[in-house]
Amino acid sequence: MxxxxxxxxxxxDFMEVSKGYSGPxxxxxxxxxxxxxxxxxxxxxxxxxxxxxxxxxxxxxxxxxxxxxxGFWPEETRSDRNYYIRINDNNVQKPVVDNFPINSDNNYSVPFDYCSIMFHHERAFTNNGGITIATLDPIYQGVLGQRSQISHMDKLLANTMYQCTDKLLSQCSLGSDPCLNGGYLDTSCTCVCPDGINGTFCDTVHSAYGEQCLSAYSETVTSETSISSPSSPDMPSVNADVEKCWYKDSALPHP
Structure with missing residues (x-):
């Protein structure tokens, strides 16, 4: 699946090859x-x-x-990551500190994505239970490491890397990519738009992608309550049931 x-x-396309196949x-x-x-x-x-x-x-x-x-690198190692996150080196296990390098990668102008399937959990490789990946905007902290689905920007990056749109232009009788605002062309010759954007060519913007990403993988709390974070394969078991809540209030401290 x-x-x-x-x-x-x-x-x-992932195709099964015969035993002894010698190509890539x-x-x-x-x-x-x-x-x-x-x-x-x-x-x-x-x-x-x-x-x-x-x-x-x-x-x-x-x-x-x-x-x-x-061909994806972890999202937290992107060359522009310091504009969005910080790595708390003191919390990272020494043998795996190198898991958080900054790569001199080519992001193909695809926006940084807090909801990428390639983000590790906020406590990945922790040596003390503390947060290793901290978002500079604390409201996005709780969405890191989602494992529900490939995000729109993941799909856009893969389609861009493998020149999928270029391969469709002649089939769709198009001279150039018509999709705007982070949209990409699919095999039905229509533009697939990020959440919050629609229109034939993804030309009508209702809300920023980041806002939609946040609403898709977080919960809005309007009254006092208790929320338990789901366990993650990247979290030590001792931290699997830590209660936490992120508030949209810049006056509150960021862990």
Whole structure:
């Protein structure tokens, strides 16, 4: 199902190859306790792609893992990340500090996305239970690490990386990409628009993408209550049931 979701959102096709195939491909195999993929193509003769039994049952984690194979870096390592997040190095396990480098990547002008399937959880690789990835705008803190679905900007990035629109222009009898404001062309020759934007060419903006991202993966609280954050594979079990609530109030401190 995770493969199908990537295929439906992009022009990428995952095709089964015969045993002994020597061209570029993913060698998907069982691993006792690890889920792992290289980032992009690193071998012209096949590369390992590991799935553990536990990971196999987690749709969101498989989407995330396939994102690496497609060629995505973690969102928190983007070259423009310091405008949006900070890494709390003192909270990061020493052996994995290098998991948070700034990459000299090409983001293809796709906006930074707090709701990317490639974001790790806010306490990823923590050495003390503290937050390792902090959003500069605290209202977005709670959406990091969502594993529900590929976000619109993830789809836009993949379609841009693999030049999906260029491949559709002649089929759709178009001379150039007609989609605006973060929209992309799909196989039906229509523009797929980010939430908050519509119109034939994604030309009518009702709200910013970030606002829609926030509403999709967070809860609005209007009275005193208690909210338990769901456990995450990236969080130590001791922190799995930490209660937290993020308030839209700039006067309140940011953890």
């Amino acid at each position: 995770a493969i199908l979701e990537w295929e439906q959102a992009t022009c990428i 491909h993913l060698k998907i195999q069982r691993h006792s306790d690890d889920c792992r993929s290289f980032i992009g193509m690193v071998s012209t003769t096949g590369q390992d792609f590991y799935i553990s039994k536990e990971c196999e049952g987690q749709h969101g984690e498989l989407l995330h893992l396939l994102g690496y194979a497609v």
